[in-house]
Amino acid sequence: MKWSAQPIKHHKERRIAITFEKKQEYADRIKKLEGIRWSSSLRLWHLPDTDENRIRFKIPLEIIYSPSPESVSALKTFESYLLSRRYSPNTIKTYMEALKVFFRYFSEKDIRTIDNNDIILFNNDYILKKNLSSSYQNQMVNAIKLFYKTVENRNLEIEKVHRPKGEKTLPNVLSKEEIKMILNANSNIKHVAMLSLIYSCGLRRSELLNLKLTDIDSKRNIVIIKQSKGKKDRITPLSPNILEILRAYYKEYRPTTYLFEGQVKGNIYSEQSLQSVLKQALKKCNIAKPVTLHWLRHSYATHLLESGTDLRYIQELLGHNSSKTTEIYTHVSTKSLQQIKSPFDDL
Numbered sequence: 001m002k003w004s005a006q007p008i009k010h011h012k013e014r015r016i017a018i019t020f021e022k023k024q025e026y027a028d029r030i031k032k033l034e035g036i037r038w039s040s041s042l043r044l045w046h047l048p049d050t051d052e053n054r055i056r057f058k059i060p061l062e063i064i065y066s067p068s069p070e071s072v073s074a075l076k077t078f079e080s081y082l083l084s085r086r087y088s089p090n091t092i093k094t095y096m097e098a099l100k101v102f103f104r105y106f107s108e109k110d111i112r113t114i115d116n117n118d119i120i121l122f123n124n125d126y127i128l129k130k131n132l133s134s135s136y137q138n139q140m141v142n143a144i145k146l147f148y149k150t151v152e153n154r155n156l157e158i159e160k161v162h163r164p165k166g167e168k169t170l171p172n173v174l175s176k177e178e179i180k181m182i183l184n185a186n187s188n189i190k191h192v193a194m195l196s197l198i199y200s201c202g203l204r205r206s207e208l209l210n211l212k213l214t215d216i217d218s219k220r221n222i223v224i225i226k227q228s229k230g231k232k233d234r235i236t237p238l239s240p241n242i243l244e245i246l247r248a249y250y251k252e253y254r255p256t257t258y259l260f261e262g263q264v265k266g267n268i269y270s271e272q273s274l275q276s277v278l279k280q281a282l283k284k285c286n287i288a289k290p291v292t293l294h295w296l297r298h299s300y301a302t303h304l305l306e307s308g309t310d311l312r313y314i315q316e317l318l319g320h321n322s323s324k325t326t327e328i329y330t331h332v333s334t335k336s337l338q339q340i341k342s343p344f345d346d347l
Helices: 024-031 051-056 069-084 089-105 116-128 134-150 176-185 189-201 205-209 240-253 271-285 293-306 311-318 323-331
Strands: 003-010 013-020 037-039 044-048 222-225 234-237
Touching: 013 024, 069 089, 069 134, 089 116, 089 134, 116 134, 176 189, 176 271, 176 293, 189 205, 189 222, 189 240, 189 271, 189 293, 205 271, 234 311, 271 293, 293 311, 293 323, 311 323
Parallel strands: none
Antiparallel strands: 003 013, 013 044, 037 044, 222 234
């Protein structure tokens, strides 16, 4: 069956127009599609413009309708506010993308007239129908709430919008043996130094990449982590063994500004390259688990807990605002569990 499809607006609705060779068998097949309608004025069949229908008819999902001038202006104002308040680049990107999706959904409505009922409708008809994650739902609500408070200068009753219950997932943790295999897998001293520093200090990916030479205090054996998540500085102990690795790495690579630089001196090492370093190590170790760099941080915290380090110190070392965030590691520590004898052993 030869056909063509393209997004259209028909009677102020987003639709997909379907045209095909005039054969009765083709028409019979088209009529069976959910939501299909015939337009006498356009002389064609059309159906709802949904992601599912776009995929079915091979229309790129990124092709969207042009936002209204009011939406464009409001988004620019909101972005300026986020920048002036020094929100992180990731947060700005997340909030801006969330609002673009929200405004697209209400493309036929003046954004100044959107109220709580619209947010509930969007929540039920878009987020829940598409089975999007609870974290995405929370990000969306946060972005909408902040936008209307700052740009539109009015508080929506967000409390009336049902937020999802937090998903109780446990952090992924590797054994010390697995960590050792990963750290010893690469022969490149730079790669060894990067992965070792992440694990030995419990660093986030961005924290490692933003480290400068001056952040390594070899006299006091500490690493100074500046303006990390939450715009906070913190310090973490530097293992003497890691210091030796870093010295060997420095002699070979001679970085100038950042501790780990890309191919061009003075340029920060890329996130993609760092991910690739871990991927290569996993391949050499034959570890099939979907390990990410953050697993090294989780493993650091869990291994500290299992060695008897007080939870309050671990909270400080990781840079957590709340002790509840750190307490999750008590659920993956196996030290106490290993002391429990299974009743199966008595059978």
